[in-house]
Amino acid sequence: MSGIGSSRLPVLLVLASTYPRWPADPEPGFVHELSRRLTERYRVIVLCPHAPGAKPRETMDGVEVVRYRYAPERWETLVNDGGIVTNLKRARWKLLLVPGFVLGQAWVAWRLMRRERVDVIHAHWLIPQGLIAALLPWLPGWRVSYVVTSHGADLYALKGRLLDGIKRFVARRAAAATVVSSAMRERLAALGVPAAHIHVLPMGVDLSERFTPDPSVPRSQHEILFVGRLVEKKGLRHLIAALPQVLEGVPDAFLTIVGFGPEEAALRQQVHTLGLQAKVHFLGAVAQTRLPALYRRAALFVAPFVQAESGDQEGLPVALMEAVACGCPVVAGDVAGIEDLLGRMKPYICVDARNAEMLASCICSRLIDSSTAGLHAQAVLEEASRRVDWNRIAAGYARLIAQADDMK
Structure with missing residues (x-):
């Protein structure tokens, strides 16, 4: 995996599942929006699953994107068009894709850690990305701290004693755990994660350029x-x-x-x-x-x-x-x-x-x-x-990631 690029900036490895497959992809792009706002402070490498029609590797807005394979291309349908939880509910056979999905990301993450000398990890979703980040230090090679972020489905929909135990394990081992709402902070704390360890930081909105009011545009009445x-x-x-x-x-x-x-x-x-x-x-x-x-x-x-x-x-x-x-x-x-x-x-x-x-x-x-x-x-x-506002949100995540980097 060497040759992705080189930089004197510290290396941030972002683990994600939902991520744009190409520019202007209608799939949710909040992980990319945050990642690109961190490129002034870090060399950002995003590791996410491959999808039909997507490039295995590319640079988007200064973010180096690596898409790992987890099945034959036409079967790489676990993430898009509804999300993992929804896709598993609709098509139970897709449970067969889960082992390759998790092990594939863990394997490529481990290789990136060693070859790119990663300084810190940001894992989006407690399961499976957070679990991967928590288990990587047990493998031989480079060891770093991580920040984990829960976006909702991983905390609310994945239920049961075993899954709750995994979420607790992941959040406790993280340098910091973040959630996108106060209600989620209460939910994660109820699993046994110290409230002081949990930070509320939502995904942001571009309030300065893209999403702004325009009084010159007449509103429909209906x-x-x-x-x-x-x-x-x-x-x-x-x-x-x-x-x-x-x-x-x-x-x-x-x-x-x-x-x-x-x-x-x-x-x-x-x-x-x-x-x-x-x-x-x-x-x-x-x-x-x-x-x-x-x-x-x-x-x-x-x-x-x-x-x-x-x-x-x-x-x-x-x-x-x-x-x-x-x-x-x-x-x-x-x-x-x-x-x-x-x-x-x-x-x-x-x-x-x-x-x-x-x-x-x-x-x-x-x-x-x-x-x-x-x-x-x-x-x-x-x-x-x-x-x-994305500027405030990105600054908050940058602060937590820097603190995690200092802990290694």
């Missing part, structure tokens, strides 16, 4: 916008179920859906069954560069989050933060941790998304009284700007 993976915890089926009641109050309302995922066929069927084909538009996957225009034109962004049957739920949702950053009025499902973003505005924004009548009533009130909705949006933006 467009409801949804952006996110089409998976259970995003709650889109509840929004669609509430739409007939929304139309009773606001007949000109319509829903634009941006995203892709394993529930798309079922959601399209739901739209057809309800006779909403003329009122619901599926745009599919959209590049990040196109999202700001959608947030700026929508009358209302609705994020009907729920807790999935598996227990999985949002940590601190990036799309909601992006909409807020663009000044778009928002309605969100009331799930744990969302108060970290909304602060004192949570009572005005959140609703039980499973209750179609309540959700429809909230949406109608925002569409009808757009001036009040706009004032609430501004108040939410003021709250969020103190919490999710």
